[in-house]
Amino acid sequence: MTSHQRQSILCPSCRKLISADESRCPHCGIARPGSWWKNNAWTHFFVNADQLVKAIVFLNLGMYVISLLFYPWSSGFSLNPLSLFSPSNRSLLVLGATGTIPIDRFHRWWSLVTANYLHGGIFHILFNMIALSQIAPLVIREYGTHRMVILYTLSGVIGFWVSYLAGVAFTIGASAAVCGLIGASLYYGKSRGGIYGQAIYKQIGAWALGIFIFGLLVPGINNWGHGGGIFAGALLGFLLGYQEKRKEGLLHRILARLCIGLTLLILGWAIVSSIYYRIFS
Numbered sequence: 656m657t658s659h660q661r662q663s664i665l666c667p668s669c670r671k672l673i674s675a676d677e678s679r680c681p682h683c684g685i686a687r688p689g690s691w692w693k694n695n696a697w698t699h700f701f702v703n704a705d706q707l708v709k710a711i712v713f714l715n716l717g718m719y720v721i722s723l724l725f726y727p728w729s730s731g732f733s734l735n736p737l738s739l740f741s742p743s744n745r746s747l748l749v750l751g752a753t754g755t756i757p758i759d760r761f762h763r764w765w766s767l768v769t770a771n772y773l774h775g776g777i778f779h780i781l782f783n784m785i786a787l788s789q790i791a792p793l794v795i796r797e798y799g800t801h802r803m804v805i806l807y808t809l810s811g812v813i814g815f816w817v818s819y820l821a822g823v824a825f826t827i828g829a830s831a832a833v834c835g836l837i838g839a840s841l842y843y844g845k846s847r848g849g850i851y852g853q854a855i856y857k858q859i860g861a862w863a864l865g866i867f868i869f870g871l872l873v874p875g876i877n878n879w880g881h882g883g884g885i886f887a888g889a890l891l892g893f894l895l896g897y898q899e900k901r902k903e904g905l906l907h908r909i910l911a912r913l914c915i916g917l918t919l920l921i922l923g924w925a926i927v928s929s930i931y932y933r934i935f936s
Contacts, residue, residue, distance in 0.1 A: 718750065
């Protein structure tokens, strides 16, 4: 019994118990499920949906704390309730806020990535992380963890690129990426149809409507980024496919790893360059 248990593993793709020497998982069909490179911490990061969402939340929280530490908090009265405990614009600029000012004046195209992990206040990050925590599990269930990472990363970049083209001068926040998850969920619900698909479409549609109304009522909201994120998410959802139509494959895994690797590399560069600027400026 002990010997048999040692030869059994959880498939790195579908997480069902299989023999370690299987050439192909009998449940999901993944090749060589027992190979060492499919059973490491990096792979398990994508298998554990809760761990993936928590990692994104902690990355956003970490960047928020860093932005508060770099320069004194902004002061003065603001009509925007999202600006409570807000880092200064100088801190946000050096860490990677995006828009026409950072891109046109300083040629910071990489800020299309970093801006997704910066926030202007405690309520700003709280609202976005609550939305992420509620919508991401649905996207992971229907698209898979790899495609969720791709959707989140590229939708944020495209959403901020759209707002840049629209002339938004200075912008930050995870809402463009979260709106990408909303767009992908709307596409899924509409595409799948049936009672379940219609329920998803209506539920996520209520999120989209709420964000639209919120953007109209609260000053300083980047509605171009929201709209661009939703459009990007729906388009990417169509191009990438979802689980019922197409299981996650090698291309999805490669793209997801590239998204994470480049995001961490760019965020690391933003932090290091900001520390250098803080010391020597």
